[in-house]
Amino acid sequence: MADAQKNRQVLLVSRPEGEASTDNFRLVETPLLPLREGELRVRNHYLSLDPYMRGRMSDAKSYAAPQALNEVMIGGTVGEVVESRNPKFKVGDNVVGMYGWQEYGTSDGTGLYAVDTTHVPLSAYLGPVGMPGVTAWYGLNRIIEPKAGDTVAVSAASGAVGSVVGQLAKAAGCRVIGIAGGAEKCRYVVETLGFDACIDYKAGHLYDELKAAAPDDIDGYFENVGGEVLDAVLPRMNAHGRIALCGMISGYDGKPLPLQAPRILLTQRLKLQGFIVSEHMELWPQALKELGERVATKKLIYRETIAQGLENAPEAFLGLLRGKNFGKQLVKLI
Amino acid sequence: MADAQKNRQVLLVSRPEGEASTDNFRLVETPLLPLREGELRVRNHYLSLDPYMRGRMSDAKSYAAPQALNEVMIGGTVGEVVESRNPKFKVGDNVVGMYGWQEYGTSDGTGLYAVDTTHVPLSAYLGPVGMPGVTAWYGLNRIIEPKAGDTVAVSAASGAVGSVVGQLAKAAGCRVIGIAGGAEKCRYVVETLGFDACIDYKAGHLYDELKAAAPDDIDGYFENVGGEVLDAVLPRMNAHGRIALCGMISGYDGKPLPLQAPRILLTQRLKLQGFIVSEHMELWPQALKELGERVATKKLIYRETIAQGLENAPEAFLGLLRGKNFGKQLVKLI
Numbered sequence: 001m002a003d004a005q006k007n008r009q010v011l012l013v014s015r016p017e018g019e020a021s022t023d024n025f026r027l028v029e030t031p032l033l034p035l036r037e038g039e040l041r042v043r044n045h046y047l048s049l050d051p052y053m054r055g056r057m058s059d060a061k062s063y064a065a066p067q068a069l070n071e072v073m074i075g076g077t078v079g080e081v082v083e084s085r086n087p088k089f090k091v092g093d094n095v096v097g098m099y100g101w102q103e104y105g106t107s108d109g110t111g112l113y114a115v116d117t118t119h120v121p122l123s124a125y126l127g128p129v130g131m132p133g134v135t136a137w138y139g140l141n142r143i144i145e146p147k148a149g150d151t152v153a154v155s156a157a158s159g160a161v162g163s164v165v166g167q168l169a170k171a172a173g174c175r176v177i178g179i180a181g182g183a184e185k186c187r188y189v190v191e192t193l194g195f196d197a198c199i200d201y202k203a204g205h206l207y208d209e210l211k212a213a214a215p216d217d218i219d220g221y222f223e224n225v226g227g228e229v230l231d232a233v234l235p236r237m238n239a240h241g242r243i244a245l246c247g248m249i250s251g252y253d254g255k256p257l258p259l260q261a262p263r264i265l266l267t268q269r270l271k272l273q274g275f276i277v278s279e280h281m282e283l284w285p286q287a288l289k290e291l292g293e294r295v296a297t298k299k300l301i302y303r304e305t306i307a308q309g310l311e312n313a314p315e316a317f318l319g320l321l322r323g324k325n326f327g328k329q330l331v332k333l334i
Numbered sequence: 335m336a337d338a339q340k341n342r343q344v345l346l347v348s349r350p351e352g353e354a355s356t357d358n359f360r361l362v363e364t365p366l367l368p369l370r371e372g373e374l375r376v377r378n379h380y381l382s383l384d385p386y387m388r389g390r391m392s393d394a395k396s397y398a399a400p401q402a403l404n405e406v407m408i409g410g411t412v413g414e415v416v417e418s419r420n421p422k423f424k425v426g427d428n429v430v431g432m433y434g435w436q437e438y439g440t441s442d443g444t445g446l447y448a449v450d451t452t453h454v455p456l457s458a459y460l461g462p463v464g465m466p467g468v469t470a471w472y473g474l475n476r477i478i479e480p481k482a483g484d485t486v487a488v489s490a491a492s493g494a495v496g497s498v499v500g501q502l503a504k505a506a507g508c509r510v511i512g513i514a515g516g517a518e519k520c521r522y523v524v525e526t527l528g529f530d531a532c533i534d535y536k537a538g539h540l541y542d543e544l545k546a547a548a549p550d551d552i553d554g555y556f557e558n559v560g561g562e563v564l565d566a567v568l569p570r571m572n573a574h575g576r577i578a579l580c581g582m583i584s585g586y587d588g589k590p591l592p593l594q595a596p597r598i599l600l601t602q603r604l605k606l607q608g609f610i611v612s613e614h615m616e617l618w619p620q621a622l623k624e625l626g627e628r629v630a631t632k633k634l635i636y637r638e639t640i641a642q643g644l645e646n647a648p649e650a651f652l653g654l655l656r657g658k659n660f661g662k663q664l665v666k667l668i
Contacts, residue, residue: 055601226596245600258592262560266579266608267389274600 005032008310009072010101016057020321024057025073025314032104040086042095042105042112044079047310047331048126049317050160051224051249052276064276073101073313076131078115078122079333089114096125101313103333119296127160127328128302129292135277136164136222137287139244140172142280143273144220148173151214153233156224157198158185158303160328161246164291165222166195167300174220177213179206179229181323188326193301201225206232226250227257234264245274249321303327339366342644343406344435350391354655358391359407359648366438374420376429376439376446378413381644381665382460383651384494385558385583386610398610407435407647410465412449412456413667423448430459435647437667453630461494461662462636463625469611470498470556471621473578474506476614477607478554482507485548487567490558491532492519492637494662495580498625499556500529501634508554511547513540513563515657522660527635535559540566560584561591568598579608583655637661 006029013026035041056067056074067074077100081093086109089095097112099105115125127133146152152169156162157178166176166189178189178198186198197213199206210218210232217238223230226248237243251257265272294300305325307316313331320329340363347360369375390401390408401408411434415427420443423429431446433439449459461467480486486503490496491512500510500523512523512532520532531547533540544552544566551572557564560582571577585591599606628634639659641650647665654663 060601226600230596248597248600251597256595256597258594259596260592261590262564262593262596263582263585263590265606266560266582267394269608269610269613271605271607272599273605274603276603279603 006030007032007102007104009103010310010313011070012057012067012073013070015059015066015069020054020057020318022314022318027311032106035083035085035106037085038108039106040084040089040109040112041082042077042079042097042099043082044077044099044103044105044333046078046123046126046306047101047313047333048076048130049307049313049320049325049329049331050076050131051247051320053317054249054321072099074098075100076126077105077333078125079105094122096130101310101331103310120292123304123306123328123330124295124302126330127304128164128295128300129288131277132160132328133164133291133300134284134287135246136161136168137291138277138280138283139222139246139275140165140168140220142283143244143271143275144169144222144242146172146174146220149175150219151175151177151216151238152220152222153177153179153210153214153218154222154224155179155201155229155233156247156249156323157189157195158193158327159224159325160302162222162224163189163193163302163327164300167193167294169220170194170196171299175214175216177210177218179210179225179233185326188303192303201229201232207235210236220244222246224249231260234259234261234270237264237268237270239268241268241270243270243272245272305329307331309333340364341366341436341438343437344644344647345404346391346401346407347404349393349400349403354388354391354652356648356652361645366440369417369419369440371419372442373440374418374423374443374446375416376411376413376431376433377416378411378433378437378439378667380412380457380460380640381435381647381667382410382464383641383647383654383659383663383665384410384465385581385654387651388583388655406433408432409434410460411439411667412459413439428456430464435644435665437644454626457638457640457662457664458629458636460664461638462498462629462634463622465611466494466662467498467625467634468618468621469580470495470502471625472611472614472617473556473580473609474499474502474554476617477578477605477609478503478556478576480506480508480554483509484553485509485511485550485572486554486556487511487513487544487548487552488556488558489513489535489563489567490581490583490657491523491529492527492661493558493659494636496556496558497523497527497636497661498634501527501628503554504528504530505633509548509550511544511552513544513559513567519660522637526637535563535566541569544570554578556580558583565594568593568595568604571598571602571604573602575602575604577604577606579606639663641665643667 189198227250393400523532561584
């Protein structure tokens with residue numbers, strides 16, 4: 001009899017103090033046990049790496065329980081069913097799930113759903129037609145609620161969420177200003193994604209360039225970054241502006257960053273709303289349908305940075321926290 | 335022929351740099367000119383002093399144009415019509431208007447409205463049945479939207495706005511926590527206004543006392559103060575909490591105060607909304623009707639601090655900015 005097949009997994013083994021590091025993770029091999037009745041097994045093809053994972057590594061009060069130590073890191077995955085004792089799934093099905101940082105997922109199928117890869121590539125279900133896409137859709141349509149002619153700004157504009165925010169806002173008839181880190185990302189945001197302007201916050205003139213790029217000021221802002229970027233945008237908001245607070249990645253990996261001039265929220269009568277898209281599951285079908293159609297018809301463009309092999313997931317994740325990725329950060333597992 | 339009757343007025347003559355001072359104001363006497371057709375004249379009985387006036391003294395970007403220099407300071411007034419060439423108003427009418435810091439108001443009646451003082455004292459139309467009351471009503475009902483059983487907190491709890499917020503929230507079935515400056519104000523808030531608890535922020539244990547007073551944390555917060563009070567409340571907000579941002583008086587008279595941990599807005603998915611009640615005039619009739627009935631039936635209790643004489647208005651206003659008033663700050667002009 002052959003050896004039992006092996007699964008490779010990445011566990012969280014310690015919590016970061018300050019910056020996260022590769023020492024917080026450990027790669028282990030575990031045997032794959034035979035399926036029980038009702039279970040199925042998926043060979044994961046891609047793992048999604050997302051900023052929210054940094055929050056789970058800490059045990060500070062947040063919207064979700066912290067990731068347990070010495071367990072497989074949480075994460076979205078897409079893959080193919082390779083074995084099934086569950087009547088709802090058959091071998092060969094392409095599925096989206098939350099199997100985490102591992103090569104195989106075994107479960108009773110809860111939370112797993114099959115997807116059609118005829119017109120939409122499998123990996124896109126972790127990006128524009130997955131959680132990041134729905135995040136963009138929700139924050140834009142339910143918090144910013146843009147009207148044609150509004151100016152909408154978005155930070156991390158070349159990223160998995162920001163790129164979708166801007167393209168949807170353009171489709172809604174808005175003037176769209178991106179904020180991204182570096183000239184290359186900014187060029188992509190304008191030339192490929194079709195934003196009206198993109199400002200390289202690393203160039204150090206964010207406030208002045210915002211003023212030039214948004215002469216009528218900003219009606220809606222989709223925030224992924226926080227910190228000095230939010231401080232620069234706030235004074236450029238129009239009265240009754242809406243800010244969808246999706247992420248504050250600039251403060252994830254260390255001390256919390258203050259907001260310098262909160263009084264503007266009052267003087268401009270702004271609405272600022274934090275959200276997490278998993279609390280709005282009732283809207284996912286509508287959002288995914290629209291996003292899937294846009295990707296299938298090439299109206300929604302996206303870009304991926306793909307790390308090869310589970311063993312490189314920690315390094316890729318740390319790079320994501322520093323903005324080293326360009327577009328959606330994935331790990332190819334096969 | 336007798337001398338023309340005199341009006342006394344307080345003008346803004348300079349803008350504060352840092353703290354406002356009495357030097358920013360000047361008391362002048364001007365003659366009262368004969369009325370033209372369509373005009374009326376009001377002898378103002380009370381002038382309202384309100385924190386928003388500090389904003390108008392500066393020329394920073396805000397929701398309203400700055401107060402012009404060398405003109406009568408803006409302000410709400412109540413008084414009696416003493417002369418009328420306007421068919422809509424007759425001598426003896428009690429009226430509410432915006433005649434500013436002066437003893438007499440002369441106008442064509444635009445923005446002026448007559449009120450019934452049978453069951454509601456005239457001065458209350460500058461407090462619980464006026465702009466401060468509607469401010470409380472709007473922020474509570476339209477932004478916080480409390481449900482029975484919610485915990486609602488309010489800063490400047492003994493003030494013209496805060497006292498109404500808390501009493502309306504109690505009537506809506508909420509647990510209500512006040513924050514005020516000093517033991518005397520806190521005693522009044524609990525014993526007279528009927529709040530469940532009141533914390534003296536000057537005692538220096540705001541965060542810990544909030545935790546004790548609101549064991550189920552806070553669902554709705556009505557903010558009049560900002561600064562360290564907001565910093566202490568924010569970590570005690572429940573998920574999906576709502577913050578009505580009405581004022582940030584702690585930062586009005588100097589440097590803007592940062593918000594130390596804005597990330598909580600994200601992790602707790604809070605909604606924070608700034609507002610100014612004059613942008614919601616369509617709701618005033620409904621709010622004033624409810625507030626008037628509550629005052630007339632003694633279900634809504636209020637307190638006034640009354641300075642005597644226009645010449646004392648600047649000093650009283652500076653005291654208001656430092657929390658020296660207890661309840662609604664008025665100036666009696668007659």
